[in-house]
Amino acid sequence: MVESIWSPVRLTLELAFVTTLLLLVVGTPIAWWLSRSRAPWKEAVASVVALPLVLPPTVLGFYLLILLGPNGPGGWIAGGFGLPSLAFTFPGLVIGSMVYSLPFMVQPLRNAFDAVGERPLEVAATLRASPWDAFWSVAVPLARPGFLSGIILTFAHTVGEFGVVLMIGGNIPGETKVLSVALFDYVETLQWREAHIIAGGMVVFSFAVILAMSLIERRMSRARG
Amino acid sequence: MSVESGRSALRSVLLTVFGALALLPSAAAANAQSAVVAVSANFTDTAKELWALFEKETGHRVVLSFGSTGQLYAQISQGAPYDVFLAADDERTKTAIEAGFAVEGTEFTYATGRLVLYSSDPGFVTGEDTLRKGEFQRLAIANPTAAPYGAAAIETLKALGVYEALAPKIVQGVSITQVYQFVDTGNAEVGFVALSQINGREKGSSWLVPQNLHAPIAQNAVLLKHGEKNPVAREFLSFLRGEKARAVIEKFGYATGTP
Known part of the structure; x- marks a missing residue:
């Protein structure tokens, strides 16, 4: 029983870690662009990024199932590994989680970049910092609270993901059977004891995340104020 | 907006709310002539056709709720308001009777899956x-x-x-x-x-798949405690045993009768 619970825990943490890392890489330029661009269609892009907040996971899961499948781009990529589809694979889950958690990374970052404003970067420019240098040594440190909340929210949101994984995961132990799906399984098969362990653990974890978030925010605002 | 027109707007809102509340008892009365049936997912298409046939013949209303047998059973064990349970096996129905969620003596095999x-x-x-x-x-x-x-x-x-x-x-x-x-x-x-x-x-x-390669997939129906006093639920179950229903069930690729 220890293994049957530990395996989904490990897998879930791996998925959340990889997803957060990749979203940090992908989300930062998107957030920066959304914060600085004056393009008229900027808000349209921002809305697309925010879509997963509103759409039911079943909608995302349905499209992902088709996109990851043999008739979509996912199947083309999977063909390189001799698989018919990226569904039911860990990389497939990472792609799904990245789509699902995208707004949780981009929005805090964009807000933080907005809060930094033009002024510090202009000052950096007068000191002959290149835009690249100014971004790394001025904007990123000033936007640190945004990075922290983006990372924590994305990680937590991926840990709590259910609908998308259920629709594209295929419930393979050690590969796609994450915590929320394992919990669903235990409830379906009336294994209340295991279900209690996972559900209780999730409650404690979520509480810790939210508490950590507000403590960090308080410390940050005190440090600034 | 003047105070007076504000008041009359408030009054009309209140009237609408109370009017809607007054309609509620009659809606509840209509519910007495309906039944909620929990249906195993594999039986979805068949159940929809049976449902249309039953409503047309009897004029009663039946609400179908679909899910996997395990999921539905978990809901039933937690007091879900279903009247009839069409499972995809003969295990959950027996457990339901033993655990006191279903009425003894009402269980039967409505379809055998292939x-x-x-x-x-x-x-x-x-x-x-x-x-x-x-x-x-x-x-x-x-x-x-x-x-x-x-x-x-x-x-x-x-x-x-x-x-x-x-x-x-x-x-x-x-x-x-x-x-x-x-x-x-x-x-x-x-x-x-x-x-x-x-x-x-x-x-x-x-x-x-030849049937000798696996145990028969006997799909059993049972009357749930919640529907014990619901005549529509009982009528739906006897309709399910009837010739017309069996013809529909067989048309969809199931065997009927006890295997």
């Missing part, structure tokens, strides 16, 4: 040799601990002696419906589905 190996690719499934050769990457089955069709799929693989070889290729769907989605979208090349699901669908290829 398992099919299915691919959306025409010509892909040629028979049991498709399993023996194993020239595919993904074999989709329903969760064997929660869904009887999943358990029957495992039994079939073991009976053919290919379980060990194919186990790493197995992906699980929550229910037989999800297995069909996996196969139909091509994410899994083959999968074990119910004959009722592919009935009337032209494309793809399939192999009807």
Whole structure:
């Protein structure tokens, strides 16, 4: 029983870690662009990024199932590994989680970049910092609270993901059977004891995340104020 | 806006709310002539046709709620307001009676399911040799601990002696419906589905699994405690045993009567 619970825990943490890392890489330029661009269609892009907040996971899961499948781009990529589809694979889950958690990374970052404003970067420019240098040594440190909340929210949101994984995961132990799906399984098969362990653990974890978030925010605002 | 018109607007809102509340008792009375039936996912299409037939014949209202048998049972055990339970096995119905959620003596087999190996690719499934050769990457089955069709799929693989070889290729769907989605979208090349699901669908290829390879998939119905005093629920159950209903059930690819 220890293994049957530990395996989904490990897998879930791996998925959340990889997803957060990749979203940090992908989300930062998107957030920066959304914060600085004056393009008229900027808000349209921002809305697309925010879509997963509103759409039911079943909608995302349905499209992902088709996109990851043999008739979509996912199947083309999977063909390189001799698989018919990226569904039911860990990389497939990472792609799904990245789509699902995208707004949780981009929005805090964009807000933080907005809060930094033009002024510090202009000052950096007068000191002959290149835009690249100014971004790394001025904007990123000033936007640190945004990075922290983006990372924590994305990680937590991926840990709590259910609908998308259920629709594209295929419930393979050690590969796609994450915590929320394992919990669903235990409830379906009336294994209340295991279900209690996972559900209780999730409650404690979520509480810790939210508490950590507000403590960090308080410390940050005190440090600034 | 003047105070006066503000007041009259408030009054009309209140009138609408109270008017709606006054209608509630009659809606509750109408509910007495209806029943809620929890239906196992594999029986979805059949149940919809039976439902239309029943409502047309009797004028009673029936609400269908679909899910995997395990999921529905978990809901029933927590007091879900279902009147009738159409399971995909004969285990959950017995457990329901033993645990006091269902009425003793009302259980019967309304359909016997047939398992099919299915691919959306025409010509892909040629028979049991498709399993023996194993020239595919993904074999989709329903969760064997929660869904009887999943358990029957495992039994079939073991009976053919290919379980060990194919186990790493197995992906699980929550229910037989999800297995069909996996196969139909091509994410899994083959999968074990119910004959009722592919009935009337032209494309793809399939192999009807002989019944001696797995224990019969007896699908049992039972009257739940919640529906014990509901005449519509009882009427629906006797309708289900009747000739007309059985003709529909057989049309969808099930055997009827006790196997």
